[in-house]
Amino acid sequence: MANHKSFYITTPIYYVNDKPHIGHAYTTLACDVLARFMRADGRDVHFLTGTDEHGQKVEKSAAAAGIPAKQFCDQVSENFRAMNRLLAISNDDFIRTTEPRHVRASQAIWQALERAGAIYRGSYSGWYAVRDEAYYAEDELTLGPDGRRRAPSGAEVEWVEEPSHFFRLSAWQDRLLAHYAKHPDFILPESRRNEVISFVRGGLKDLSISRTSFRWGVPVPGESAHIMYVWLDALTNYITAVGYPDVDSELYRRYWPATVHMVGKDIVRFHAVYWPAFLMAAGLQPPARVFAHGWWTNEGQKMSKSLGNVIDPFALVDRYGPDPVRYFLMRDLPFGNDGDFSHRAMVNRMNGDLANDFGNLAQRVLSLVQRNCAGRVPLPGVLGDADEAMLGMLDSLLGAMRHSFERQEIHVALNDLWRVIGEANRYVDAQAPWTLAKTDPLRMATVLYVLAEAVRNLALLAAPVVPMGAQRMLDQLAVPAEGRDFRAYGAAGRLQPGTPLPKPLGVFPRFDAKASPAGQAAG
RNA sequence: GGCGGGGUAGCUCAGCGGUAGAGCAGGGGAAUCAUAAUCCCUUGGUCGGGGGUUCAAAUCCCUCCCCCGCUACCA
Numbered sequence: 146m147a148n149h150k151s152f153y154i155t156t157p158i159y160y161v162n163d164k165p166h167i168g169h170a171y172t173t174l175a176c177d178v179l180a181r182f183m184r185a186d187g188r189d190v191h192f193l194t195g196t197d198e199h200g201q202k203v204e205k206s207a208a209a210a211g212i213p214a215k216q217f218c219d220q221v222s223e224n225f226r227a228m229n230r231l232l233a234i235s236n237d238d239f240i241r242t243t244e245p246r247h248v249r250a251s252q253a254i255w256q257a258l259e260r261a262g263a264i265y266r267g268s269y270s271g272w273y274a275v276r277d278e279a280y281y282a283e284d285e286l287t288l289g290p291d292g293r294r295r296a297p298s299g300a301e302v303e304w305v306e307e308p309s310h311f312f313r314l315s316a317w318q319d320r321l322l323a324h325y326a327k328h329p330d331f332i333l334p335e336s337r338r339n340e341v342i343s344f345v346r347g348g349l350k351d352l353s354i355s356r357t358s359f360r361w362g363v364p365v366p367g368e369s370a371h372i373m374y375v376w377l378d379a380l381t382n383y384i385t386a387v388g389y390p391d392v393d394s395e396l397y398r399r400y401w402p403a404t405v406h407m408v409g410k411d412i413v414r415f416h417a418v419y420w421p422a423f424l425m426a427a428g429l430q431p432p433a434r435v436f437a438h439g440w441w442t443n444e445g446q447k448m449s450k451s452l453g454n455v456i457d458p459f460a461l462v463d464r465y466g467p468d469p470v471r472y473f474l475m476r477d478l479p480f481g482n483d484g485d486f487s488h489r490a491m492v493n494r495m496n497g498d499l500a501n502d503f504g505n506l507a508q509r510v511l512s513l514v515q516r517n518c519a520g521r522v523p524l525p526g527v528l529g530d531a532d533e534a535m536l537g538m539l540d541s542l543l544g545a546m547r548h549s550f551e552r553q554e555i556h557v558a559l560n561d562l563w564r565v566i567g568e569a570n571r572y573v574d575a576q577a578p579w580t581l582a583k584t585d586p587l588r589m590a591t592v593l594y595v596l597a598e599a600v601r602n603l604a605l606l607a608a609p610v611v612p613m614g615a616q617r618m619l620d621q622l623a624v625p626a627e628g629r630d631f632r633a634y635g636a637a638g639r640l641q642p643g644t645p646l647p648k649p650l651g652v653f654p655r656f657d658a659k660a661s662p663a664g665q666a667a668g
Numbered sequence: 669g670g671c672g673g674g675g676u677a678g679c680u681c682a683g684c685g686g687u688a689g690a691g692c693a694g695g696g697g698a699a700u701c702a703u704a705a706u707c708c709c710u711u712g713g714u715c716g717g718g719g720g721u722u723c724a725a726a727u728c729c730c731u732c733c734c735c736c737g738c739u740a741c742c743a
Binding site for chain 1 (some may be wrong): 685
């Protein structure tokens with residue numbers, strides 16, 4: 146049983162047949178921010194991401210490329226690891242469904258389901274379009290004048306039937322509804338929870354969980370003509386990574402059930418309906434939460450391959466830098482909602498929030514210290530009301546952000562953080578240390594000490610979102626490595642007066658249109 | 669069609685019974701430590717339309733209009 150200090154967070158495993166796009170980056174990024182925050186806060190974090198490498202499409206793409214499927218996966222899976230490096234993702238593990246540990250876990254959960262009587266043999270049939278490699282429901286089809294049925298895509302369909310194993314999902318309707326009722330936060334945001342509940346209330350059909358039409362996948366134990374079908378194989382990755390089927394293993398006991406499965410809104414059902422049903426049927430605990438985030442549009446347009454406007458995270462980071470991209474994606478919309486990416490909004494955030502508000506705050510404070518305190522942390526005198534108020538706002542900020550992050554309200558946490566950054570800028574202006582330098586050097590030292598503390602604490606809290614810039618700020622305050630988590634927050638980690646500081650350098654540069662033409666598309 | 673969410677300042681959104689708020693954008697001013705950054709003041713909304721309940725409604729009820737999501741095997 147996972148203890149309350151542990152925090153196991155996962156991204157979906159990404160289908161290797163796809164190129165990494167902003168949606169993948171976004172999901173992973175949200176997990177990274179949460180994982181970094183929790184780690185800094187002393188939680189025992191396990192952050193998992195990876196790639197889904199099975200299925201007919203992969204099999205075909207590999208064949209088309211003329212290479213073995215495994216080799217194909219090795220190549221394309223690497224694209225996702227490259228994306229992670231690019232965005233400074235701090236995952237603890239990267240799982241691939243082609244790994245032996247995962248084949249073992251998938252077959253083990255299959256056998257557990259079989260023992261529980263949750264699986265039976267039958268046959269899967271439906272209207273299949275060879276061209277689309279997909280099944281369609283009767284009501285999606287149109288009957289042409291030639292008497293042939295066609296899919297919405299225009300592809301001709303034919304009635305096919307193949308033997309298959311089924312999972313008794315229909316038996317889980319009441320237990321799932323009871324689970325949702327008992328755990329109101331199992332699915333967030335609430336609107337997604339409503340959708341799932343209404344879906345389950347509508348009745349559940351048994352689920353086909355094996356296929357014989359392709360080979361690239363996990364063989365069904367004892368029946369290798371059958372391949373485990375996508376979702377059972379894919380979802381199992383979350384327990385593979387913590388050691389399943391060794392439920393007594395150190396990892397499993399520490400981290401299962403998962404704290405949060407982060408998913409896009411398109412795959413909520415698989416995570417909030419099928420997955421808990423699989424787990425409960427296998428005698429395992431369901432995860433504590435499934436959080437579904439929204440989708441991005443690009444300059445108001447839906448992104449699609451045919452429109453050619455899919456945002457490439459590599460191009461994005463190349464243009465704006467990793468910290469600004471991370472910040473923008475986490476800040477510009479309520480987490481859970483859909484958002485729109487635009488160059489204008491991106492630059493507004495980058496320049497307004499990062500460069501002007503935060504970067505410039507650090508720069509002006511550090512420059513004042515450098516020039517007026519001989520480049521050392523000043524020695525504060527007695528604190529006045531304004532000083533206490535400033536430090537007090539900082540002290541209460543950690544608790545507020547903790548509360549928001551607990552519910553994945555990343556935007557609320559950032560809003561709170563930037564409100565205090567604003568307070569710090571106002572404090573600078575109100576105290577005018579540049580004037581005190583001439584009239585009251587002792588008072589100036591106190592003000593600059595409070596401000597240096599403000600920058601230190603703000604950098605600690607900003608680090609999960611903008612790790613590179615925050616670390617550079619802490620470097621400039623000569624904060625030692627062991628002083629960079631929340632144990633050092635507030636009074637516990639005050640700067641030592643007299644500590645020599647390096648020359649300040651700008652953090653969070655403004656976006657320069659000349660260096661990167663504004664007219665150029667981001668994607 | 670059914671279920672759910674939403675329509676509040678130019679933009680993104682908060683407020684959800686007590687005579688309209690924030691950030692950004694726009695306008696004016698102050699300051700000059702700083703990445704021409706910062707700070708202060710300010711223009712701007714009959715809170716989608718209509719009806720009702722109430723001493724009092726973005727806030728509750730009814731109705732209409734519009735937008736979005738879900739409505740099963742698609743990563």
